[in-house]
Amino acid sequence: MDHSFTSAEDFLHNDSFLRYCMGLDEKEVLWWDNWIQEHPEHRAHVDQAREIFHAINGQQGQLHAAVGHFRVLLKEHAAQTATQEPATQTPPVPGQQRRLHWWHAAAAAALLITAAGGWYQYSRYRSQQQIAAGTHLSEIQPGSSRAMLTLADGTSVPLDSTGAGRFQEKDGTRINKGQGTLTYDNDNNNHGEETVLFNTLSTPRGGEYQLVLPDGSKVWLNAASSLRFPTRFTGKDRTVYLTGEAYFEIAPNAGQAFYVQLNNGQQIAVLGTSFNIMDYEDENATQTTLVTGKVKVTLPGGQQTLLAPAQQATITKGSDRIAVTDADIDKTIAWKTGTFEFEEDELPAIMRQLARWYDVRVVYAGTIPTQHYSGSIRKQATLSQALRILQTAGIHYSVTNKTITIQTSSN
Known part of the structure; x- marks a missing residue:
């Protein structure tokens, strides 16, 4: 040849x-x-x-x-x-965006950085067995389908992705456990009992779970989140209570409006639609992103806005203003389909997502980097695979037990 x-x-x-x-x-x-x-x-x-x-x-x-x-x-x-503009091997100036390309390979976290006429990737770092002197990177596995269901009487039922089963609430509600999914029997909505019981589905850090509500609405619950909901929907509305992040596909019912109530008093009114809500305590804003249908966002002070498909309402914590922008739907709901997507995101925002999924703690030694990053990474990656991106981006880190320390170049 x-x-x-x-x-x-x-x-x-x-x-x-x-x-x-x-x-x-x-x-x-x-x-x-x-x-x-x-x-x-x-x-x-x-x-x-x-x-x-x-x-x-x-x-x-x-x-x-x-x-x-x-x-x-x-x-x-x-x-x-x-x-794209040619990449350089010199650190970007503060505030500059660094575009990164993560390919969805079996390793799930192999990084490629493209430059005009050439390829660069992380192989030059493979020989590094330790990121920092004296530090060993443990093989921390990604999150999985696991949650805790708390019944009305306080009984806790652990859930995971294995096996199937069926149990019953005190009001007769039949609950079916599948692989990573909990389904409530919607026949119970027709029962005439006055007392409505509430259940709570909670995911830990490193967990996620799916839920089918009594009306047939579907909910995907992200890590470190919880949803409180009735075992039957009676009366004029269907109201659930969310902390953390969830994606909803609401079953249409013109006679019963659907509401999502957040801890900060914010309320999302729904009419047969699919949407995502992100309301974590460690994030500085709440975001409601509409995929299809219509939702109305209402603040405790009475301010309201109606979202159209592919719009996002952002409320900065402590603010009484609703900012409506065009949404990146693929990025917003990527977590639901097994991927983290980043687009011009700061490092702390990226690390908060990884911390919730891998159940780790992140600390910064020195000044927090201000560069912006874009890319994607599969949620099936182990922590060590996911963190390789930091090396190629010029960021050094060490891992001790379940704590990641980000070390900037000034240290």
Whole structure:
């Protein structure tokens, strides 16, 4: 074979090299192993290309047809690269955005930083067994489907993603437990009992869970969140109480308006719609994002606004003003579909999301970085995989037990 390679990208455009990366043909693997041995000057580019390949392709052992699929991914990435400014290896000035590209590979956290005509990734850091002297990075696993259901009498029922079961509240409400989902029997809405019991579904840090309410409405509860709700919806409305973050798909019922009540007195009125609410105590604002339908946001002081689809209402804590902007729906509800999405976000905002999912504590040694970051990372990644992005962004960290210390360059 006659090859001329001057960069990792050249290798990635070669079908034979791609099949070598997949390990599909023993003869081809042997040929490339020999070629690499005979051309040590290309070793760095080969290693870099293989890292990138496995980050994008995600798995080894694909069929030959996967070569074509990989080339499509590569072409899409190259087109995206051409529209971006060249990356530099010098730290950005304060306030500057640093664009990062995280690929959803099997490792779930392999980072690619693109630059005009070249590829850079984190392989230069692989040899680092310790991030800081004397610090060992434990393999902290990602969150999972787990929660606690508190019944009306205070009984706590632990929930996880395994097995199925059925139990009953004192008012006769039948509750079905599936894999990561709790479903309330909607037949109970027709019962005429005067007393309505309330249950609370709570997720810990590192947990999430799905819930089907008695009216058929669906709720996805994010980590460190809780939803208090009645076992039956009676009367003129359907009201639930949220802390943390949840995504709702509300079953239409013109005769019963649906309300979400927040701890700060804010109320979301709903009419057959899907939307996301984020109201964590450690965030400086509450955000309601409408996907479909209509919602009305009302503050304790009476201020109101009606949202249209793809709009977001943001209320800064301590403020009586509702700011309405166009929403990035994909980013807002990415957590529901297994991904963290960031777009021009500051590091503390990113770390708060990771801290809730991995159930860790984050502290900063020195000045908190002011750069902005964009990218995505799969929630299936282990903590060590997820944190590799910090290294490539010029941020140093150490992990002790379940505490992450961010160390800025000034320290």
